[in-house]
Each structure stands twice: as C-alpha cells, then as structure tokens.
Amino acid sequence: MPSTDIIGDWEKRTGVLATMHNKESVISPILKEGLGITITVPHDFNTDRFGTFTRDIKRAGNQLEAARKKAQAAMMLTGMDLGFSSEGSFGNHPTIPFVQSNLEIVVLIDIKNDLEIVGHFRNSNSQVRSQIVHTPEEAVDVACSWGFPKQGVILRQSETSSRHIYKEITTEDDLRTMSEKLLLKWSTKSVFIETDMRAHRCPKRMDGIKQATLDLIKNCKSICPKCTTPGFVITDVVKGLPCNGCGLATDLVKETVRCCKKCSYQETQPIENKNSAEPGECQWCNP
Ligand SMILES: [Zn+2]
Ligand SMILES: [Zn+2]
Known part of the structure; x- marks a missing residue:
C-alpha cells in the first residue's frame, strides 16, 4: 500500500x-x-x-x-x-x-x-524527588515544595520497601493524617516520601x-x-563536524542518517544550520 x-x-x-x-x-x-x-x-x-x-x-x-x-x-x-x-x-x-x-x-x-x-x-x-521525613508537617512542606497536590506523592516505609505503599493521597489534609498514622505505626518513626511519577x-x-x-x-x-x-526517521548520526579553528574533526554531529524499515533505503544529510564547530566546542582547541 x-x-x-x-x-x-x-x-x-x-x-x-x-x-x-x-x-x-x-x-x-x-x-x-x-x-x-x-x-x-x-x-x-x-x-x-x-x-x-x-x-x-x-x-x-x-x-x-x-x-x-x-x-x-x-x-x-x-x-x-x-x-x-x-x-x-x-x-x-x-x-x-x-x-x-x-x-x-x-x-x-x-x-x-x-x-x-x-x-x-x-x-x-526530571521531577524525581525523595526524602525521609519525621513529622507530618515536614511531609506536607516537602510535598508542597515539589508542587503537591498537582504533582502527586507516595508514602512508604523506606526507599526499598515494596510493602505498604500509599499512593492515593490527593489533599494536604489526607497527607497530614496519613503521615501521622504511619509515623505512629512504624518503628523507624520516619516516612519515606517521593514524587508519584505515574502520568x-x-x-x-x-x-x-x-x-x-x-x-x-x-x-x-x-x-x-x-x-x-x-516513518522515514533518523536512525543514526555521524560525528566529526570540522572545527573552524583547527580544521580537525570534533565529537559534534555532522550528519544524520534516515532509514526506511520497510525497504532499508538510507539517506545521509548534513545537520541543519551548522557547517562547522566553534573552537570552544572542539576537543583539540579546548581540551
Ligand atoms: Zn579545533
Ligand atoms: Zn522505503
């Protein structure tokens, strides 16, 4: 087709x-x-x-x-x-x-x-954050500094524990109440709080x-x-953009390679808007 x-x-x-x-x-x-x-x-x-x-x-x-x-x-x-x-x-x-x-x-x-x-x-x-807290107020302050309640948070006993994970906390009141409960319950007297990375x-x-x-x-x-x-997309890049100071090849990309997965046709194109590297970007001039 x-x-x-x-x-x-x-x-x-x-x-x-x-x-x-x-x-x-x-x-x-x-x-x-x-x-x-x-x-x-x-x-x-x-x-x-x-x-x-x-x-x-x-x-x-x-x-x-x-x-x-x-x-x-x-x-x-x-x-x-x-x-x-x-x-x-x-x-x-x-x-x-x-x-x-x-x-x-x-x-x-x-x-x-x-x-x-x-x-x-x-x-x-990236929005990934985590911290150990010891009071409900600390939990709320930390969460709010990360953008809670829009950005969700998760409570658990420690970074590595996979039991007792509390995900569905949506308000400051819920967070305060839940932290209080867990701090009383857990012998560590601390709670591990982290950002909820579900979309x-x-x-x-x-x-x-x-x-x-x-x-x-x-x-x-x-x-x-x-x-x-x-779906004719970039599948590879070729490095070696020449430096306009010393003329040697740098680690910067000079060409992109597009490849068709259906017929394997390939096309190499110079990168747009740049035909040389600055000496500041060159590992020979600026090691
Ligand atoms: Zn150079
Ligand atoms: Zn093709």
Whole structure:
C-alpha cells in the first residue's frame, strides 16, 4: 500500500490506546488532529503488570519493548489492528553529566500495514524527588515544595520497601493524617516520601507525553522517498563536524542518517544550520 494510502487509511481507522492513567487526555486529541485516527481506551486494562514507577512491579524488558507489549496486549484484548502506547523512563541524561532526565516515548503499531513508528521527547528537568521525613508537617512542606497536590506523592516505609505503599493521597489534609498514622505505626518513626511519577499524577510527564506524541505525528508524516512508507526517521548520526579553528574533526554531529524499515533505503544529510564547530566546542582547541 503506498504511503498516501496508509495515511488515508489511518483517517478511517480506530486505534486502541493502552493506558489506565488518563494518557488519552493528551494523546487522543493530537492523533485525531494530526492523523485523523480515532482512539478508544479499553476498560479494565491494567498496565501496571508491565511495570510500575513505584518499583513494586519490575518493567517488562526495555522501554520500547515494554511499550510494544502494552500496545500488543491492548490490541489482543480488543481485536483491533492499530495500537498505541506510551512509556516513560528516568535516569541520568545521556550527554549532560549529573543531569537527571525523563524520556517519554509514544509508539504506533499498525499490524495491517506491518509498521512500527516511535515518537520521543527528552525532558532534562526530571521531577524525581525523595526524602525521609519525621513529622507530618515536614511531609506536607516537602510535598508542597515539589508542587503537591498537582504533582502527586507516595508514602512508604523506606526507599526499598515494596510493602505498604500509599499512593492515593490527593489533599494536604489526607497527607497530614496519613503521615501521622504511619509515623505512629512504624518503628523507624520516619516516612519515606517521593514524587508519584505515574502520568496522571505528574504534570511534567503529561507534558512530555504530549511532546512525544507530536514527534510521533512528525515521524508518521516523514515518507520514504523510495517506497513511500511513513516513518522515514533518523536512525543514526555521524560525528566529526570540522572545527573552524583547527580544521580537525570534533565529537559534534555532522550528519544524520534516515532509514526506511520497510525497504532499508538510507539517506545521509548534513545537520541543519551548522557547517562547522566553534573552537570552544572542539576537543583539540579546548581540551
Ligand atoms: Zn522505503
Ligand atoms: Zn579545533
């Protein structure tokens, strides 16, 4: 099926989004607007079995594999052949030292056309925070400094305990009451409080998911020049942008490589708006 047909075909189809954390509120309108795809959400779909941020259930495979499994499970459950899911991860930024980051991906799987296309967004201001507190007031102060109640918090006995995790706290009063109860109950006389990173309790993640969905739309509209399949995206980069001081190759990216997963056609392009590196960015001039 030529690409124009695939994109035209999407406009007539309904896709299923694997979510139980209200991600449809940001993903669905963008898919409708950008690709004309109508989204449904399965009832009683438990995505927690694919892994949780509270570390009580380990994630199934890497980020992309986990996203794939969720989309496939939702398609299986509903009998649909167009599925979407999103998956977030947190960790050290891959290129900026000592900076935490949050990578959100949104995946489209089209079984009918045998296609998988992924959108990405990396946020370097990750919202992951945690602290040990000893009084209910301290719990409330810390939570509010993190943006509570919009940004959710979780209470547990310690960083590593996976029993007794309290997630559904929505008001300052609830937080105060619950902390008080746990401080009396637990022999440590302390509570481990951390940010709730589930999408519906983390506005920053919701925004990252929105940006990743927009990236997915852009990637879907990027067409292979040879076979016209959607999803002609950057799969690799070539480093070695020359320095305009010494002329040597730097570690900066000079070209991007786009590749079609269908026909394997590749295209290398120089990066936009930059044909040389500054001596300040050069590891030879500025070691
Ligand atoms: Zn192609
Ligand atoms: Zn140089």
